[in-house]
Amino acid sequence: MHTTSPQLIFNNPQQFVQGWYWALPSKKLKVGKVKAVTLLGRKLAIYRGNSGQVKAVDAHCPHMGAHLAEGKVEGEGIRCFFHNWKYDERGICVDVPSLEKPLPVCIKTWSTAEKYGMIWVWVGEDSPTALPFVPELENIDCDYILGTRFSKNCHPNVLLINAIDAHHFNTVHNLPLEIVFDAQDFHSHAITFSNTTRGGDDSLLIRLIRPLYQKEVTYSMCYWYGSTGTVTLGPDFLHFYIIFALRMLEDGKTEGQTILVTPKRRGFFGWVINRLLLWLTQQVGNYFAKGDTQVFQTIQFDLKTPTKADISILQFIQHVNQQKALTWRTWENN
Template sequence: MQTQTFNHPTAFIAGWYWALPSCELKRSQVKPVTLLGKDLAIYRNADGKAIAIDAYCPHMGAHFAEGTVDGKGLRCFFHNWKFDEQGNCIDVPCLGKALPLQIKTWHTAERYGMIWVWVGKDIPQQPLPYVPELKYDECDALLGSRFLKNCHPNVVMINAIDAHHFNTVHKLPFEIIFDKQELNKNAITFRNTTRGGEKSWFIKLIRPLYKKEITYQMCYWYGSTGTVTVGPDFFHFHIMFALRLRENGKTEGQTILIAKKRSGLGGWLFNRAVLWLTKLVANYFAKGDTQVFQSIQFNLKTPTKADQSIVQFIQHVEGQEGLTWGSWETYSPPQSLEIRPPCLKVCTPNEIV
């Protein structure tokens, strides 16, 4: 197979991406945000709604983040031209009237303590990333650590379904086999279907907590945001790793800890404890792999049977709409990178092992 967008330093998938924490944007405040190479101004209007617009005024190019929020709209600092939440020019003070101008606005949403921006066609094609198990539930969330990686978000994402590395890096004493299910064009899940670990005292100790396999599910959205569900049958932890592409094909990530909302003061206090424990679980997943992603030069030349889920993820990314860093236009790759699917038979030394 040939890849068009996967792991290309100037390519990413059209979808929802985190812009900044909700708590960092107060009512009637505007902030500059550079997202996937594009400069934006994001403001919260008098109604409390977050609005994202292209950053520069069409008059003389002043940055809107220098301006002021005026009711539901935004005024440019330089000459006080006002634009409404749809980007329409509605006031030019020196003329005493509006001009037929419009700046580009982008769909926004808020969930998990984050402001998200839809990067793609005019109308969002799919929902915000969510944990499949909590699809219909209200959630509490807590922002965890923010991090940088020296490789593409697509490569960071495959770590969670790299079955063999759980043995070599994390020393888990059992084989992991993933079952794939596509939720929609932009979301795919991988769930383990194995038990194993009978020789491990730790697995024997926790085995009574599990009726079947040890619960581990990874759900990917837009090739760059992933949710992990892990835990015993009676209690699951939920972690979101929201990534976005940086310049030169690198990654900026935000960990988000998620729990099903519980009612009352007792429920709120209980969830504080749950989210604190979730943070410990998230730190465990991050531990041990950090150095790899600072030096890796990903090139899957020799995929094995254990890499089947990785190849499936690559194929899933390739089936989505690719956009270009900075312009957000349809991505046209300068060249293709060949990655072959895993071979399940005896192969020659030059083939998949």
């Protein structure tokens, strides 16, 4: 099975899945400020209006093409620096200082949302659906911190399958566990992979921690829009949650941001406990990422000879290839 065919979305540097993609950390955009962001090859101006709401628009003014990130925020709109044309929150031109009334022009706007300390942009013409979230924490208030920002020399799809590559947990990370995943469609744009085995009976470490959990150690992945993955890991009494928010760069490379999450706990001691848990979560994520770093700087992924251990990877590839495809830079339907 070849996975680099130009007809497929998976591992394709010119196509990607319609959905939510991370743009920048919320704390990087203050009220009344605007940032230039290039997302999936398209140039945007993202600004925070006086109400605190985030707006995303195509970057260049329809008049002469000046970049709107050079301009300034006024109320909920943005004014171009070059000739002072102003566009409201809908992207409609509402003021041309050199004319008595504005011209009937507009700029393209894109839906935005904020969650887990990140600004997300909906990429696609269809109405936005659910933001990525950890299934186990749906409708639960959470604490979070932003972890490592990173880049990899491979496609986001390829980087994500590492978390469901069951065999590499033995070969790279030396975990004495058999991991078998059960795949389930979680959402029209999300798929989950959950571990269904215990194992490790020949390991002293596993025998020592076995009293801490009644069932198998929970290890599950939820993939959203082929680009964001949420990890749930741990024994019954304590789960760690890590989000890997990825976006594709030029030539099919990856820029990513880890987000560490835990359910909110009340009071001062709850705050202290959560700071410790978030720190521990980061150490868990760093441990698993460390061994794989060299692979994703040199890999040229093309799954020609799948084995039984690769069934979850094949299921993820099929899921991605069934999604709606958009084209790099234009964001037009494939």
